[in-house]
Amino acid sequence: MGLLLTPVTGRLADRHRVVTVLVLVLAVRAVAYGSLAAADGFALYFAAVVVGLSGDQVTPPLQQAIVGQWVTGRDRPRTLGTLRAVRNIGLSAGLAVGGVLLLAGSELPVRAALLVNELSYLVLAAAYRRISRDLGVDDAPLATPERPQRVPYRPLLALAAGNGALLFHDTLLFVLLPLWVAGNTALPPVTVAVAMLINTGLTVVLQLWLPRGQFGDGWRRGIVTAAVVMAVAV
Known part of the structure; x- marks a missing residue:
C-alpha cells in the first residue's frame, strides 16, 4: 500500500x-x-x-x-541528515520501549x-x-493541474531505482537477518539486539557527519565510498 x-x-x-x-x-x-x-x-x-x-x-x-x-x-543536506538521524534514534528508542512493555505482560x-x-x-x-x-x-503548489511537472531527467530515475535497491537491503537487515541469526546460529538472542544498536549508532553518526561538506564532486566520492563499503559487507 x-x-x-x-x-x-x-x-x-x-x-x-x-x-x-x-x-x-x-x-x-x-x-x-x-x-x-x-x-x-x-x-x-x-x-x-x-x-x-x-x-x-x-x-x-x-x-x-x-x-x-x-x-x-548548503543547509539542505545537513537538515535532511539530521532528520534521518533523529528518525533512527526514535526507531531504536521505540523498539526498546516496546520490548520492555511487552515483557511487562x-x-x-x-x-x-x-x-x-x-x-x-x-x-x-x-x-x-x-x-x-x-x-x-x-x-504554493509545486505544479498546477493544467501543467503538471514531469520527470524527464533519466539519471534521477536511475538514482530512485538505486535507492529502492538499498531499501531492499534494509529489509534484509531488520527482518531476515535477525531470524537467520536466531534460527541458524548458536549465538544468544541478545546478539541481534546488540547488532541493531550498533547499526543504529553508526547510522546516526554517519547521517550527521557525511552531509557536511558533501558538495561539488564530494557527494560523488561519498556515494561511491558508501557503495563499496556496502558491497564488501554483503
Missing part, C-alpha cells in the same frame, strides 16, 4: 500544498495509532497496521519536499503507549502548520 500511495501523495503535493498534504497524512497516522489502541479484534488491528505503515512510507518524501522549500543551499501500558504515539502525530502536524505560518513560506 505504501508503495502504491507514495506517487499518489507526491502528485497531490505537486497539485496542492505540500504542508497541507503532510498534515493530512500525519492526521491519518494518528487515527491509525488510536485505532490500534482501541482494537479488540483482528480486522481493526489489520486495517490500522496497514494504514499506519502506509503513512510511514509516504511521509519521508513529503518531508524532503518541505525541506527543499524551507531550507536553502500488561495490556494497559501498551495501549497507553499507542495513544502517546497518536498524540505525537497530532502535535507534529500542528507544528508543521505553525512553522509554515511563522516562516511566511509560500507553500
Whole structure:
C-alpha cells in the first residue's frame, strides 16, 4: 500500500500544498495509532497496521519536499541528515520501549503507549502548520493541474531505482537477518539486539557527519565510498 500511495501523495503535493498534504497524512497516522489502541479484534488491528505503515512510507518524501522549500543551499543536506538521524534514534528508542512493555505482560501500558504515539502525530502536524505560518513560506503548489511537472531527467530515475535497491537491503537487515541469526546460529538472542544498536549508532553518526561538506564532486566520492563499503559487507 505504501508503495502504491507514495506517487499518489507526491502528485497531490505537486497539485496542492505540500504542508497541507503532510498534515493530512500525519492526521491519518494518528487515527491509525488510536485505532490500534482501541482494537479488540483482528480486522481493526489489520486495517490500522496497514494504514499506519502506509503513512510511514509516504511521509519521508513529503518531508524532503518541505525541506527543499524551507531550507536553502548548503543547509539542505545537513537538515535532511539530521532528520534521518533523529528518525533512527526514535526507531531504536521505540523498539526498546516496546520490548520492555511487552515483557511487562500488561495490556494497559501498551495501549497507553499507542495513544502517546497518536498524540505525537497530532502535535507534529500542528507544528508543521505553525512553522509554515511563522516562516511566511509560500507553500504554493509545486505544479498546477493544467501543467503538471514531469520527470524527464533519466539519471534521477536511475538514482530512485538505486535507492529502492538499498531499501531492499534494509529489509534484509531488520527482518531476515535477525531470524537467520536466531534460527541458524548458536549465538544468544541478545546478539541481534546488540547488532541493531550498533547499526543504529553508526547510522546516526554517519547521517550527521557525511552531509557536511558533501558538495561539488564530494557527494560523488561519498556515494561511491558508501557503495563499496556496502558491497564488501554483503
